[in-house]
Amino acid sequence: MSIVVQKFGGSSVADAGCIARVASRVARMAEAGHQVVAVVSAMGDSTDDLIALARQINPALPQREMDMLLATGEQQSIALLAMALLHLGRRAVSLTGAQAGVCTDGLYSRAKITHIDCRRIIKELDTDNIVIVAGFQGIDEAGNINTLGRGGSDTSAVALAVALEAELCEIFTDVEGVYTADPRIVKKAWKIPEISYDEMLEMAAMGAQVLQPRSVEVAKQYNMPLHVRSSFKSSRGTIVKEVAKVPREMEKELLVCGIAHDLNILKTTIFDAEDNSRDLARIFLLLAAENINLDMISRSSNRNGKQDISFTTGRDDKQKVEKLLKNLMEEMGLGGFEIVDTLAKVSIVGAGMITNPGVAAGMFQILLEQGIDIDMITTSEIKISCVIDETRVNDAVLALHTGFNLDAEDK
Amino acid sequence: MSIVVQKFGGSSVADAGCIARVASRVARMAEAGHQVVAVVSAMGDSTDDLIALARQINPALPQREMDMLLATGEQQSIALLAMALLHLGRRAVSLTGAQAGVCTDGLYSRAKITHIDCRRIIKELDTDNIVIVAGFQGIDEAGNINTLGRGGSDTSAVALAVALEAELCEIFTDVEGVYTADPRIVKKAWKIPEISYDEMLEMAAMGAQVLQPRSVEVAKQYNMPLHVRSSFKSSRGTIVKEVAKVPREMEKELLVCGIAHDLNILKTTIFDAEDNSRDLARIFLLLAAENINLDMISRSSNRNGKQDISFTTGRDDKQKVEKLLKNLMEEMGLGGFEIVDTLAKVSIVGAGMITNPGVAAGMFQILLEQGIDIDMITTSEIKISCVIDETRVNDAVLALHTGFNLDAEDK
Numbered sequence: 001m002s003i004v005v006q007k008f009g010g011s012s013v014a015d016a017g018c019i020a021r022v023a024s025r026v027a028r029m030a031e032a033g034h035q036v037v038a039v040v041s042a043m044g045d046s047t048d049d050l051i052a053l054a055r056q057i058n059p060a061l062p063q064r065e066m067d068m069l070l071a072t073g074e075q076q077s078i079a080l081l082a083m084a085l086l087h088l089g090r091r092a093v094s095l096t097g098a099q100a101g102v103c104t105d106g107l108y109s110r111a112k113i114t115h116i117d118c119r120r121i122i123k124e125l126d127t128d129n130i131v132i133v134a135g136f137q138g139i140d141e142a143g144n145i146n147t148l149g150r151g152g153s154d155t156s157a158v159a160l161a162v163a164l165e166a167e168l169c170e171i172f173t174d175v176e177g178v179y180t181a182d183p184r185i186v187k188k189a190w191k192i193p194e195i196s197y198d199e200m201l202e203m204a205a206m207g208a209q210v211l212q213p214r215s216v217e218v219a220k221q222y223n224m225p226l227h228v229r230s231s232f233k234s235s236r237g238t239i240v241k242e243v244a245k246v247p248r249e250m251e252k253e254l255l256v257c258g259i260a261h262d263l264n265i266l267k268t269t270i271f272d273a274e275d276n277s278r279d280l281a282r283i284f285l286l287l288a289a290e291n292i293n294l295d296m297i298s299r300s301s302n303r304n305g306k307q308d309i310s311f312t313t314g315r316d317d318k319q320k321v322e323k324l325l326k327n328l329m330e331e332m333g334l335g336g337f338e339i340v341d342t343l344a345k346v347s348i349v350g351a352g353m354i355t356n357p358g359v360a361a362g363m364f365q366i367l368l369e370q371g372i373d374i375d376m377i378t379t380s381e382i383k384i385s386c387v388i389d390e391t392r393v394n395d396a397v398l399a400l401h402t403g404f405n406l407d408a409e410d411k
Numbered sequence: 412m413s414i415v416v417q418k419f420g421g422s423s424v425a426d427a428g429c430i431a432r433v434a435s436r437v438a439r440m441a442e443a444g445h446q447v448v449a450v451v452s453a454m455g456d457s458t459d460d461l462i463a464l465a466r467q468i469n470p471a472l473p474q475r476e477m478d479m480l481l482a483t484g485e486q487q488s489i490a491l492l493a494m495a496l497l498h499l500g501r502r503a504v505s506l507t508g509a510q511a512g513v514c515t516d517g518l519y520s521r522a523k524i525t526h527i528d529c530r531r532i533i534k535e536l537d538t539d540n541i542v543i544v545a546g547f548q549g550i551d552e553a554g555n556i557n558t559l560g561r562g563g564s565d566t567s568a569v570a571l572a573v574a575l576e577a578e579l580c581e582i583f584t585d586v587e588g589v590y591t592a593d594p595r596i597v598k599k600a601w602k603i604p605e606i607s608y609d610e611m612l613e614m615a616a617m618g619a620q621v622l623q624p625r626s627v628e629v630a631k632q633y634n635m636p637l638h639v640r641s642s643f644k645s646s647r648g649t650i651v652k653e654v655a656k657v658p659r660e661m662e663k664e665l666l667v668c669g670i671a672h673d674l675n676i677l678k679t680t681i682f683d684a685e686d687n688s689r690d691l692a693r694i695f696l697l698l699a700a701e702n703i704n705l706d707m708i709s710r711s712s713n714r715n716g717k718q719d720i721s722f723t724t725g726r727d728d729k730q731k732v733e734k735l736l737k738n739l740m741e742e743m744g745l746g747g748f749e750i751v752d753t754l755a756k757v758s759i760v761g762a763g764m765i766t767n768p769g770v771a772a773g774m775f776q777i778l779l780e781q782g783i784d785i786d787m788i789t790t791s792e793i794k795i796s797c798v799i800d801e802t803r804v805n806d807a808v809l810a811l812h813t814g815f816n817l818d819a820e821d822k
Contacts, residue, residue, distance in 0.1 A: 075479060084469060099554055
């Protein structure tokens, strides 16, 4: 009998009615003859409510205790979903991350899964139980609760699917699949039937907000097919797999498979730092020590014999970056720094780019025609990203979608 | 360095402000040079909210999943209290029941603690941490979460105090200690400075609602002194210990140390059951199988050559009792049954009763003078209880408090 892992996000289990619907969905999969493991997130906004309460008590939000606190959100969801399945007359049992054998590295609030001891899950599946596992959490060697960071339930689901040698991992979400661009912006966007791990990774990392990038990395590493689909509809979504089948109507123009954008961009520029690699490395080591995730980086020597350094991070990191650089100003003899939080990033993604050198030029040309200034640029083998003013994001996404022949003909 | 266990109930940690106050209290005990273990309940009404949500999803409230769900309440409290202590600059760490090594017998929703593996707690205390432990919960041999039943946090605290060989276990509550009667009813009631385990047990079991009876049993078994005191005031409360020192002004009249009452009484009477021990035993075995806790029991042979059987339980058990007896009516040839939920129980408690045969007669006489009818009666070596109409409880408590010379002179 094959195992299927199904993951349901917070909006899918937001209230009693939603939980009952999810239970029906899980029960149907079991009735179809599969052993089912359901991975769930915390209900709706419950995590935000807990964070607000914690902030009243200790604004520093100490990480070990935040993990202890936030892990209760998923624990409530799994108990309630198991109750809903029992109410449908199914056998079901809920397991916390610790009980499910999800072992983590001990890094509070952003732990990584080191391995999964599946014995308890398999024992429960073999006694005909549907197993409900708390996403987002695991337990470290010392027995402490760790959380995987926001969106970590996707990673929990994929890691469990891999460990259980599942046939498939279904990710239920509030969108119907992966689109060529955000359908709220681009009316002619369409659902991509199949996409490769690498393309999905670029789409996800660029802010497509459908799947957590780490979960796609794990799926790619172990070649676990993912099915991203709607919690509310039964239609087929997007399959993420190693080699995506190219839709026939797209064959002649498959340079770009999608346009992604991300408003969570904070750009920091350091002026007139000493022009040596030691200072450059020092700054980035200190940023890493503060657990600040960097995205784009650029540096250039300037006319004063010094260097200017720019990098982007998430907007949440603004205070940490500001504090760090203030402390470094005098010590490192920096000329000054500037932090801008009114920028956004648009990206084009597609495996077809590798073999086609004109794609970057095409992107710049399209943005130019719209009168959109390009700030930073990064490129990889399958995507090109430009930082632009946040007020021009919709114009950029629309123009790129049309310019790279992605507009659906029947819309 | 001596260990002190402090237990805080749900009303003591109801919101962020309350949690901050509890943190100050715990920190002061640590500053006084003790190693402190704090045991906390779920915040205010959070448990009731979770039960209401679960009822929407599965009215049967399946026990394993209810324990999984309800255990999150204490897990949130411990994380928040630890954060509050960190905010005060203290070292603190929270532990779930499982992490604290609280091992239970696997009986969901009413588990008993089998033993406590204190290694983790001691390790944390020895690294100068204040340890915050989730009350009300433990883990069974199979790794499932069990809860101890309502009020189980008292038992968690006392069991931890015993296992850690603590010097003292302080129980913080919303009353200032154990009173000779409910001060809301009896203006002249006064706080008992010291009370023996047995007397406390009778007071607690009779509905004084200060301490869970199981916690007193554990304390008595291991001779662990308890200090029952107010969360909101710093005054001394009531010490519960093996041999209570009699207050000097009471020496001449220490027959009764307190008057307790309990409104949670459901009386069931079975008429015309077959008059043999087999049927009597069968009925009570079936009640036990439904986990219905019995309090008072009486039986009498009647004129029809049959027996009538009466017993009391908590009012929560009404539906279970009704269903069970309906099923038994025909099978056992019962004449009928009656369930009454408008009764209450008043009790007089005191170690002095053992050697004084006139006490019961005195109680009946006092109730008689008030025109209060007595229904069922039970007696033990240190208490006498009478079931009366619930509308006459206050009159009964007041009259007994006066009649047994408990009225404080300065009030």
